[in-house]
Amino acid sequence: MAWDFETDREYQQMLDWADQFVRDEVEPLDLILGNPYDKSNQRIIELIKPMQQAVRDHGLWACHLGPELGGPGYGQVKLALLNEILGRSTWAPTIFGCQAPDSGNAEILAHYGSDEQKARYLQPLLDGEISSCYSMTEPHAGADPTLFTTSAARDGDEWVINGYKWFSSNARFAEFLIVMAVTNPEVSAYQGMSMFIVPADTPGVNIIRNVGTGTESDEEASHAYIHYDDVRVPLDHVLGGEGQAFAIAQTRLGAGRIHHAMRTIARVRQAFDMMCERALARETRHGPLASLQMTQERIADSWVEIEQFRLLVLRTAWLIDKHNDYGRVRKDISAIKAAMPKVYFDVVQRSMHLHGSLGISNEMPFSAWIVGAESLALADGPTETHKIVVARQVLKEYLPHEGLFPNGHLPTRLEAARKQYADFLEREAAEF
Ligand SMILES: Cc1cc2nc3c(=O)[nH]c(=O)nc-3n(C[C@H](O)[C@H](O)[C@H](O)COP(=O)(O)OP(=O)(O)OC[C@H]3O[C@@H](n4cnc5c(N)ncnc54)[C@H](O)[C@@H]3O)c2cc1C
Numbered sequence: 135m136a137w138d139f140e141t142d143r144e145y146q147q148m149l150d151w152a153d154q155f156v157r158d159e160v161e162p163l164d165l166i167l168g169n170p171y172d173k174s175n176q177r178i179i180e181l182i183k184p185m186q187q188a189v190r191d192h193g194l195w196a197c198h199l200g201p202e203l204g205g206p207g208y209g210q211v212k213l214a215l216l217n218e219i220l221g222r223s224t225w226a227p228t229i230f231g232c233q234a235p236d237s238g239n240a241e242i243l244a245h246y247g248s249d250e251q252k253a254r255y256l257q258p259l260l261d262g263e264i265s266s267c268y269s270m271t272e273p274h275a276g277a278d279p280t281l282f283t284t285s286a287a288r289d290g291d292e293w294v295i296n297g298y299k300w301f302s303s304n305a306r307f308a309e310f311l312i313v314m315a316v317t318n319p320e321v322s323a324y325q326g327m328s329m330f331i332v333p334a335d336t337p338g339v340n341i342i343r344n345v346g347t348g349t350e351s352d353e354e355a356s357h358a359y360i361h362y363d364d365v366r367v368p369l370d371h372v373l374g375g376e377g378q379a380f381a382i383a384q385t386r387l388g389a390g391r392i393h394h395a396m397r398t399i400a401r402v403r404q405a406f407d408m409m410c411e412r413a414l415a416r417e418t419r420h421g422p423l424a425s426l427q428m429t430q431e432r433i434a435d436s437w438v439e440i441e442q443f444r445l446l447v448l449r450t451a452w453l454i455d456k457h458n459d460y461g462r463v464r465k466d467i468s469a470i471k472a473a474m475p476k477v478y479f480d481v482v483q484r485s486m487h488l489h490g491s492l493g494i495s496n497e498m499p500f501s502a503w504i505v506g507a508e509s510l511a512l513a514d515g516p517t518e519t520h521k522i523v524v525a526r527q528v529l530k531e532y533l534p535h536e537g538l539f540p541n542g543h544l545p546t547r548l549e550a551a552r553k554q555y556a557d558f559l560e561r562e563a564a565e566f
Pocket residue numbers: 235267268269270271273275276277278300301302303304347357508509510511512513514515516517518519
């Protein structure tokens with residue numbers, strides 16, 4: 135029997151260390167430091183270096199990577215168990231060397247970058263010394279690559295990129311951007327787009343403004359609206375060959391989506407813990423909130439939904455480890471992606487509600503988490519498109535039923551069952 139829901143003792147000890155370390159050392163950073171992608175403050179770099187070293191010493195640095203890129207290659211199930219801890223803190227992924235979108239960008243560079251690009255960008259990225267940006271979404275087109283207009287044209291020994299991109303996270307802190315652009319408008323978008331590495335200081339990379347989410351201030355805003363205005367890069371700055379952008383994007387986003395889901399488990403559990411503690415602590419004239427049945431329903435629904443979601447994530451992680459092929463888990467990853475914002479939103483909303491006016495106030499983190507849930511319903515493909523993927527993949531496993539009535543039609547089934555057991559039924563009838 136291979137079904138097993140237990141973590142091996144050695145890895146559990148490592149997780150216990152991570153849990154304590156994140157709680158005691160890392161979570162406080164979220165309250166006193168700014169954006170983890172901003173590498174400009176040397177004093178912050180010096181503060182976190184020993185913490186990153188402690189993570190390395192405990193064998194938990196860059197757990198999303200295989201040994202060829204300096205990670206331990208534990209696989210996705212173990213990564214999931216770690217991310218269930220790291221997702222509690224904004225700074226934890228940076229301290230553990232597995233922060234998005236750098237994690238996905240590093241994988242693209244590792245696969246498709248030249249030796250020179252790897253030396254200049256990949257190694258410092260893996261070492262956590264620089265940040266990167268993934269610049270795909272366009273202001274008029276959202277997630278739909280068939281509508282993208284940002285283009286790249288050859289001019290001598292250079293590519294010239296022109297167009298606009300929207301919500302390019304961390305562009306203001308990035309050393310380089312990975313940009314998707316149309317290189318052949320004559321063919322379909324799936325073959326006609328290419329991926330470029332663009333150094334952030336290239337002339338023509340103009341950030342029009344940085345957009346914040348929810349109630350973020352202008353200083354906190356980190357999603358860039360960018361105008362690529364005659365941006366020139368050498369020919370070898372196309373990654374993976376001309377026309378390969380869509381295939382590369384799918385590989386990159388597949389891993390990114392499940393990593394977000396793993397971290398979401400942590401955040402949702404945090405909201406759930408707060409809900410339970412508040413329910414026990416807050417008194418009404420009928421007793422504590424926890425004694426009221428509607429509170430109990432909220433707690434029960436939340437617990438069930440979190441456990442269901444977690445099992446789906448772990449099962450998908452296990453399938454990735456088993457097949458080592460994201461193509462085979464497309465349906466599973468889309469299912470997680472569609473389920474993630476719902477469980478996130480529902481549990482946070484219930485917890486927020488149970489905290490009353492304090493819950494909606496700026497003295498609690500819930501409103502930022504509600505925006506976080508909605509962000510995950512949009513980023514890396516909106517929920518609707520993922521549900522379409524799930525339904526299409528599921529329907530491939532079915533055929534239409536034959537005849538006028540469906541296979542579950544009871545009179546038809548009864549007739550068939552009677553025919554099948556006619557001898558028995560006749561003997562039974564003869565007895566009486
Ligand atoms: C926090 C955050 C970070 C992001 N970071 C990046 C980044 O680093 N790089 C990057 O390139 N992009 C990034 N994005 C952008 C993200 O990819 C887009 O938000 C997403 O593609 C949706 O596009 P849109 O926001 O323009 O929404 P729209 O496309 O305008 O969608 C509007 C509505 O239509 C729905 N919808 C869209 N398509 C369909 C469809 N086919 N069927 C049914 N309904 C549909 C959407 O769910 C939404 O409700 C980020 C987004 C967020 C929220």
